[in-house]
Amino acid sequence: MSTTKIIIAGFGGQGILFTGKLMTYQGLLDGKYVSWLPSYGPEVRGGTCNCSVIISDEPIGSPIIDNPDIVIAMNRPSLDKYEPRVAKGGKLFVESSLIDRKAERTDITVYYVPATEIANENGDNRLGNMVMHGKVLSVTDAISFDNVRQAIEKVISARHRDLLDINMKILAAGYSGGQAAASRFA
Amino acid sequence: MSEKVLMKGNEAIAEAAIRSGCRYYLGYPITPQTEVAAYMAKKMPKIGGVFMQAESEISAVNMVYGVAATGKRCMTSSSSPGISLKCEGLSYLAACDLPSVVVNVQRGGPGLGGIQPSQSDYFQATKGSGHGDFRMIVLAPSSVQEMADLTSLAFDLADKYRMTSMVLADGTIGQMMEPVELKDDMHETHYDKPWACTGTKMEREHNIINSLILKPEILEQLNLDRYEKYKVVEENEPRYEEFMMEDADICIVAFGIASRVSKSAIVEARKQGIKVGLIRPITLWPFPEEPIRIAADKVKSFISVELSMGQLIYDVKLASQCKKPVYLCSRVGGMITSPDYVLKKIIEVNNLGGASV
Known part of the structure; x- marks a missing residue:
């Protein structure tokens, strides 16, 4: 029996809520x-924005998270706010192309991902969230990778259907640590 | 049953209303329930229904009064300040024994307050939703699935008893997404409405919907009759859920989002060996007095966990006849009790061991 609690935080417009919905659908x-x-x-x-996602083998009590197992910090205020709250032994993902400081905690695993940069190199600088999502999938068992395309199809709105492939490509880039591996997931 | 889909609580309310036969939605936007109106605006025109954005909440509730008088299933929704505006209409609906469904996705108050979740309209919903002696059936969902199921139930109970059913949710349940399973047709029971104003076709007497009764002896009798009906509702309709109550020393009473946070805290407290359980009222009126009365003879103390300054706690004290101390654990103004916050209160109350403070 396991429960994974995830907080994703950043600026409005960075795809914070989208990434959360995607993980939720995958679960x-x-x-x-x-x-x-x-x-x-x-x-x-441009304002602050966050969402809490819980994926569990058991019915979920509180949807409100005190101590997340995974935090994705897409900007500095989010790192400042949520780093202290990551559960001991948890994982912290830092958007290192936008955040100018290192994490202070030593009892958690920290991943520095230049998400916006990688997204830009792969053709769309708006999709840093997908780089992060790929990175999270590559280092955690909580969410499987296999159904991510199916989940994106559910979450993406009809008028943005044409962005499905670029989303997958950039997610794959994040998954493989920045090297182009889109062919594997196309 | 169809496949599970992810929906916001507010969307689940709207979809369930449509599947329960509601074809008239009259509302006015307000955070955090605007998704109900947005969903209705999108869907109703496609299925031959009516979506009307009224010029105000007062106007919307009076449109409900009008539609309900024709016997059609109709609904309005709002959040706390908007519900205050609707209260006059709620009183008139009750006076005319009109079935209607009203949704309140609560936010912090008083006044315009904030837009974050709250449960501080408990008194308003269960005790004073307008002038005069009347009641509403009040249903309190604690999940997105229940947002759908209880909305559907609200329509059935409204028709069955010819009264207003309120779905009393909060910003959290309204905004959160969870998997929902919806039946294609949730309109289970069809009730005859011989009282409805649908045109006499010159074949019957006029039906009259009116709340002005100037003869006190008649008005008294109408009130007495209505309270006979309420007695039947109180006998038949209380609903609740018990969680880990079998051996509980401490009984938490909480509804809606507060009950979910409490469940998480209870699971943690049990790991520490504290015997704590939960009674979750699903109907706030009629209030499930019986399980609390029974628990009062077994447990050492109660905790009322609520997002208000101590409103639910009165009903816990009444139902338990103050046999055991009842403590309050609350946050207000749009702040939410976290599982840790409730856990601390459980530990504190456990250390008191049933002593009064």
Whole structure:
């Protein structure tokens, strides 16, 4: 029996809620219990934004997370806010092309991923979230990789259907650590 | 049953209403329930239904009054400040014994307050939703699945008892996404409505929907009759869930999002050897008094976990007849109790061992 608690945080417009929905759908496709809780409010593009995702083998009690097993920090305020809350032994993903400091914790595993940079190199600098998503999938067993394309198809809106392939390509780049491996997942 | 899909709580309310035969949605947008209106705006025109954005909440609830008078299933939704505006209409709906469904996705108050989740409209929903003596059936979902299921139930109960059913949710359950399974047709029971104003076709007497009764002896009798009906509701309709209550020393009472946070805290407390359980009212009116009355003879103490300054706690004290101390664990203003916060309270109450403070 396992439960994985994930917080994804950054600026509005970075695909924070999208990434969360994607993970949630993947969990659902895996037959797990899932919940997705967004921050909501008067936020606009460029404001702060976060969401909490839980993927579990058991029914989920609180959708609100005190100590996440995984944190994806897509900007500096998010790192400052959530680094102290990562569960001991948990994983912290830092968007190192946008964040100018290192993590301070030594009891967690920290991954520095220049997500926006990698996304840019692969053709769309808006998709740093997909690089991060790929990276998370590559180092955790909580979410399987196999159903990610199916999940993207569920989450992506109809008018953005043409972005499916670029999403997959950039996700693959994140998964393989920045080297182009899109062919494997096309 | 169809496949499980991910939906926001607010969307689940809207979809369930449509599948329960609601073809009239009258509303006015307000965070954090706007998705209900947005969903209805998108769907209703496609299925021959009516979506109306009224000019205000007061207007919306009076449109509900009008539609309900014709016997059609109809709904309005809002969040706390908007519900206050609707209260006059709720009183009129009750006075005319009109079935309707009203959704309140609560936010922090009083006044305009904030837009983050709250449960501080408990009194308003269960005790004082307008002037005069009346009740509403109040259903409190704690998951997105229940947002759908209880909305459907709300329509059935409203028709069955000719009264308003309120779905009392909060911003968290409204905004969160979870898998939902929806039946294609949730409109289970069809009720005859011989009282509805549908045109006499010159074949019957006029049906009259009116709340102005100037003869006190008649108005008294109408009130007495209505309260006879409420008695039946109180006998038949209380709903609740028990969680780990078999051997509990401490009984948490909580509904909606607070009950979910409490469940997580209970699981942690049990790991520390503290025997704590939960009674979760699903109907807030009629309040499930019986399980709490029974628990009062078994447990050492109660904790009312709520996102209000101590409103639910009154009903816990009444139902338990104050046989055991009842403690309050709450956060307000849009702040939410975390599992850790509730766990701390459980440990504190456990250390007291049933002593009063």
